[in-house]
Amino acid sequence: MTxxxxxxxxxxxxxxxxxxxxxxxxxxFGLKGATVxxxxxKAGVTAGLVRHYFDSKDQMVADAYRLVLSTFAVKAIxxxxxARARLRGFxxxxxxxxxxxxxxLSLWASFISQVRVDPELAAIHREGYLGxxxxxxxxxxxxxxxxxxxxxxxxxxxxxxxxxGMIDGLWLEGCLAGELFEETELVSIALASAEALLGLPLxxxxxxxxxx
Amino acid sequence: MTxxxxxxxxxxxxxxxxxxxxxxxxxxFGLKGATVxxxxxKAGVTAGLVRHYFDSKDQMVADAYRLVLSTFAVKAIxxxxxARARLRGFxxxxxxxxxxxxxxLSLWASFISQVRVDPELAAIHREGYLGxxxxxxxxxxxxxxxxxxxxxxxxxxxxxxxxxGMIDGLWLEGCLAGELFEETELVSIALASAEALLGLPLxxxxxxxxxx
DNA sequence: GCGGAAATTATTCAACCGTATAATAACGCC
DNA sequence: GGCGTTATTATACGGTTGAATAATTTCCGC
Numbered sequence: 001m002t003x004x005x006x007x008x009x010x011x012x013x014x015x016x017x018x019x020x021x022x023x024x025x026x027x028x029f030g031l032k033g034a035t036v037x038x039x040x041x042k043a044g045v046t047a048g049l050v051r052h053y054f055d056s057k058d059q060m061v062a063d064a065y066r067l068v069l070s071t072f073a074v075k076a077i078x079x080x081x082x083a084r085a086r087l088r089g090f091x092x093x094x095x096x097x098x099x100x101x102x103x104x105l106s107l108w109a110s111f112i113s114q115v116r117v118d119p120e121l122a123a124i125h126r127e128g129y130l131g132x133x134x135x136x137x138x139x140x141x142x143x144x145x146x147x148x149x150x151x152x153x154x155x156x157x158x159x160x161x162x163x164x165g166m167i168d169g170l171w172l173e174g175c176l177a178g179e180l181f182e183e184t185e186l187v188s189i190a191l192a193s194a195e196a197l198l199g200l201p202l203x204x205x206x207x208x209x210x211x212x
Numbered sequence: 213m214t215x216x217x218x219x220x221x222x223x224x225x226x227x228x229x230x231x232x233x234x235x236x237x238x239x240x241f242g243l244k245g246a247t248v249x250x251x252x253x254k255a256g257v258t259a260g261l262v263r264h265y266f267d268s269k270d271q272m273v274a275d276a277y278r279l280v281l282s283t284f285a286v287k288a289i290x291x292x293x294x295a296r297a298r299l300r301g302f303x304x305x306x307x308x309x310x311x312x313x314x315x316x317l318s319l320w321a322s323f324i325s326q327v328r329v330d331p332e333l334a335a336i337h338r339e340g341y342l343g344x345x346x347x348x349x350x351x352x353x354x355x356x357x358x359x360x361x362x363x364x365x366x367x368x369x370x371x372x373x374x375x376x377g378m379i380d381g382l383w384l385e386g387c388l389a390g391e392l393f394e395e396t397e398l399v400s401i402a403l404a405s406a407e408a409l410l411g412l413p414l415x416x417x418x419x420x421x422x423x424x
Numbered sequence: 425g426c427g428g429a430a431a432t433t434a435t436t437c438a439a440c441c442g443t444a445t446a447a448t449a450a451c452g453c454c
Numbered sequence: 455g456g457c458g459t460t461a462t463t464a465t466a467c468g469g470t471t472g473a474a475t476a477a478t479t480t481c482c483g484c
Contacts, residue, residue, distance in 0.1 A: 008434055008477055030329045032244050036469060046436050048471080053434095057469065106328055113321035116314065117242045129388075161385065161398075162378065162405040169381030173373065176341075186373075193374040196408045226458090247444065258460050259445085269445065 006045070015053045017043050022064040027106045031114065034061075062120050065111050069128035072099055072108075083143040088202055090139055091194060094167050095174060095187045105175035133164045140198070147200055163194055227265045229255050234276040239318045243326065246273075274332050277323050281340030284311055284320070295355040300414055302351055303406060306379050307386060307399045317387035345376045352410070359412055375406050 009017070021043035025034035036057050040047040054060040079089035093099065115125045137160035144151050151159075167190060174186045195202050233255035237246035248269050252259040266272040291301035305311065327337045349372035356363050363371075379402060386398045407414050 003436060003475060006435055006476075014434085028329075030326050031242070032326075033329060035467085037467090047469085048437075049435060051470065102328070106325055109321040109325035113318055113325055114242050114244075116318055117240070117245060158401055158404075161382070162401050165381030165385050165401075166374065166378040166405070167381065168384050169377030169379065170373070172380050172384070173377050181373075189370055189374050189377075192370075193378070193409055196411075197405055199408075248446090249444080260447090260461075261459060263446070264458070 014043075014045070014049075018045075018050060018053055018060060019064050019067055022060055023068065023107060026061075026064070026110050027103045030106075031061075031110045058118075058120070062118075062124060065121055065124050066128075068104075068107050068111065069124065072104070073128060073132065083139065083146040084202055087139045087143055087194070088191060090136065091163075091167060091190050092187050095170055095190055100171050100174045100186075101178060102175055105172070133160055136160045136164050136167075143198070143200065149200070159197060162197055166190060166193055166197075226255075226257070226261075230257075230262065230265060230272060231276050231279055234272055235280065235319060238273075238276070238322050239315045242318075243273075243322045270330075270332070274336060277333055277336050278340075280316075280319050280323065281336065284316070285340060285344070295351065295358040296414055299351045299355055299406070300403060302348065303375075303379060303402050304399050307382055307402055312383050312386045312398075313390060314387055317384070345372055348372045348376050348379075355410070355412065361412070371409060374409055378402060378405055378409075 018039065021039045022034060024042055025039045029038060036050050037047045039060075040050060050057060050060060054063070079086045079093070081089065098104065111121060111125070115122050137156050140159050140163065141151075141153075141156045144156070170186050170190050174181060191202050230251065233251045234246060236254055237251045241250060248259045248262050251272075252262060262269060262272060266275070291298045291305070293301065310316065323333060323337070327334050349368050352371050352375070353363075353365075353368045356368070382398050382402050386393060403414050
């Protein structure tokens, strides 16, 4: 009848572990299967601990959604270089891991299916998605200006919608059936298609030179 | 303590009502909230009735997924006319109701998030999604041939991936934020983009002349 | 500084209440 | 009377709770 031994996690670490375990559970078992007990099991703690770190399970899930969106949001501003390089980088980074893989799609679908139900998730969603297409539209306007082919806002908007749609759709295809594509196939298709839509060359596929 | 009166539903009708109520509940409350009680309430019957028509709740949900996929699958073969008209119709029908709306996205996301978890749903999924891009690739090959610009299979595949991605992505955008777009805006963007990708004119936006 | 007692708090544990699905009994229309 | 439908029950599992306890930090006399 001895109590199970445990170790006290350092400052803030356990909270992070619980959020990660929440995402793992949702990706693996769906929202229905991501019970407090299941999540605690994955995190290697007992269920009661969840409410030591979060006001409720729902709040923990909401925090987990924030984390997902922050890894998805490859902000335009995070890409360096001239207008062309920035658009290339934006497209490329949105179509490769960790943004594009099966786990991401599972998580994304799980949360999207709840956005219409849960007002708190809806607020997080709105916040996270606002600006994604605006970033892209800004990149496109910059590029057209730099190439000496400036266009009005309406045309930039149409281009941004089309290219954004293509990125989203290729992301979907990559997540749903990533094993059917070569490593860089989707990215090069996206770049070539963006060229066709813009009527501009974007240059060769950028190699990933991140130091990280 | 009198028992509530009821009426016998005609042959097969009740079953269909229950499936519709299942989809309505999933769209409105998510998979978690789509309980047998909730579904029965929406259908105007009591919970016990479900097991009279289905072996279990899971089986009812699976049947509901079959219905969703059948309304999504706008088969290429269902569109008439020459190669250009068929491609136009394929794009147009996939980007307007009932395929494209918020409810469809909620349902789609709910099921997609479960496909990796539930083997039965996975089987239904595989069956339903196979062939969508193949249909599109066939349409593209036909069109290029008809226009006297035939291409090899590899090139047709690339074009099909890109255009399919764009359709999926615009579908997503339309579902997520349909109120931000004009009625036919997404369709015309898709058609113009397909023209740019193919390097071919597709002609004016087709009016819906369905007799149905 | 240093060992150990006292305070703190992270974690476990067992039980609670609500609600889910499944199963079965009771009922009433055809 | 038979079958479709409802009402009731059984069983299981969900999130949450508060008391008990182990791990860590703080404090204090030396």
